[in-house]
Each structure stands twice: as C-alpha cells, then as structure tokens.
Ligand SMILES: Nc1ncnc2c1ncn2[C@@H]1O[C@H](COP(=O)(O)OP(=O)(O)O)[C@@H](O)[C@H]1O
C-alpha cells in the first residue's frame with residue numbers, strides 16, 4: 001500500500017466518510033451542514049460513495065440480473081459497464097453537485113483518476129469483474145486535501161490493462177482510510193448502527209461481530225461494513241463508526257465490551 005502522509009507534517013485530522021447508496025436515496029440537504037462542521041473543526045474530508053439501489057435499477061432496466069454473495073455483487077462483464085456508468089456517470093456527479101451547492105468544494109474521482117485504485121480480479125469464478133485493491137495511489141488525494149478540496153470517490157477500480165472492476169464501497173473506504181492514515185472512518189448507511197434483536201448497539205467488539213455474522217444477526221450489506229471496520233481498527237485507525245444520517249450509531253472498538 002502506498003501512502004505519503006507519513007513523510008508530511010500536518011496539523012490536520014483526516015476523516016473518510018463513506019456514504020451508502022441506501023442513504024443517498026433519502027439524502028436530507030441539512031446533512032451537508034455536517035461537512036462544514038468537520039471542516040471547521042480542522043478535518044480534511046475524503047468521501048467514498050456507493051450506489052447499490054441505483055445500480056439495481058439500471059441493471060433491471062437493461063435486463064441484466066446479478067446476485068449478491070456476502071454483501072458483494074457478483075458482477076458479469078455486461079454488468080460491470082452498467083455499474084461503472086451508474087456510479088461514475090450518475091451517482092458521483094449527483095453527489096458532487098449537492099456538495100458544491102452546499103458550499104463545499106468537491107471533485108469527483110473514480111479508481112482510474114491519478115491511478116487511484118489499482119486492482120487485480122478478486123476471484124473471477126465466484127464474483128466475476130470484482131476488484132481486489134492492490135495499491136491506493138494517494139498523491140492526487142494529498143494534492144486535493146492540501147487545497148481543501150473534498151475528493152468524492154466512486155468505487156470503480158481498474159486493472160493494469162485498464163479494465164473496469166466493481167468494488168464494494170465499504171471496502172474502498174477502508175482501503176483509502178488506511179492509505180491516507182485517516183484518524184477516523186465513518187460508514188454512513190440507512191440504519192443508525194448495528195441492530196441486534198432490534199436494539200441499536202452503541203459499542204461492539206470484534207468477538208461480538210464474529211458471533212453475530214455466524215448467527216446471521218449481521219448479514220448482507222452489513223457484512224462488508226463490519227469487515228471494513230475491523231480491517232481499519234486492526235491496522236491502527238483510531239475511530240470507526242457505523243452510523244445513520246444523523247451520524248449517531250455504533251462505535252466499533254477493539255476493547256472488549258463489558259456487559
Ligand atoms: N445487524 C444489522 N444491523 C443493521 N442493519 C443490518 C444488519 N444486518 C444486516 N443489515 C442490513 O444492512 C443494510 C445496510 O447495508 P446496505 O444496504 O448495503 O447499505 P449501504 O448502501 O449503506 O452500503 C441495512 O439496511 C440492513 O438491511
């Protein structure tokens with residue numbers, strides 16, 4: 001993994017905010033106030049977005065079927081060009097527009113731009129055109145952050161030959177958070193945190209997560225989120241949260257949670 005922050009001196013704190021496709025559909029304009037608050041508090045912000053519902057609609061419109069295994073979309077060659085067109089052509093500009101309109105200087109990127117997300121194929125037999133990130137090229141991000149521009153990244157990676165690959169946006173967010181040595185990762189979704197037996201969990205430990213994935217209490221789209229959260233915490237990102245649009249939710253912590 002390439003990072004360049006370690007060689008820099010900076011007073012800034014960094015936050016990677018992943019906006020799930022599920023919450024983007026019901027985005028409230030007041031949500032963007034939060035970004036000003038983060039910036040005023042001295043945070044450099046990187047946004048990663050998904051777009052599951054928009055992708056589902058476009059695939060259906062084109063008569064392309066897809067399935068999901070462990071929260072990862074099995075992506076045929078036909079599907080990947082629709083996924084790319086939807087994320088890069090629709091969802092990303094929508095979000096960049098909303099941010100710019102709210103007075104936050106934002107610029108859209110995909111994994112191609114500045115060679116941001118160099119990938120190999122994860123497992124073609126199982127997932128098709130899904131990427132495994134080999135390198136995050138942070139140079140472009142550093143330049144943008146220095147200029148106080150918010151990068152808005154869609155979860156499309158590229159092979160060395162320039163073929164597009166679909167990557168789950170939670171995974172992209174965690175890889176980027178690790179590459180830029182973020183102080184915090186926020187995974188914003190359509191539910192205010194991890195719910196077990198309909199109760200939102202304020203704090204959860206890795207052992208609880210393992211147990212709840214095995215029992216099926218954590219399933220589907222929540223699986224890549226908890227995996228992303230654990231990958232970040234175990235590699236030293238101090239704060240990882242899964243939250244709703246109000247930014248309240250679940251803190252994932254390496255500490256054992258006392259009953
Ligand atoms: N234990 C859980 N707590 C909350 N949500 C869960 C849980 N397990 C699975 N989910 C599902 O995960 C969904 C969020 O994942 P997903 O739909 O992929 O959102 P996003 O588009 O934000 O990535 C929730 O809406 C819910 O249906």
Ligand SMILES: CC(=O)N[C@@H](CCC(=O)OP(=O)(O)O)C(=O)O
Pocket residue numbers: 019020021022049050051052053055071072073075083130155166167168169170221
């Ligand atoms: C490989 C894979 O699963 N890609 C995801 C990318 C979009 C995404 O992650 O969107 P959400 O944030 O809405 O979940 C997909 O095709 O749905």
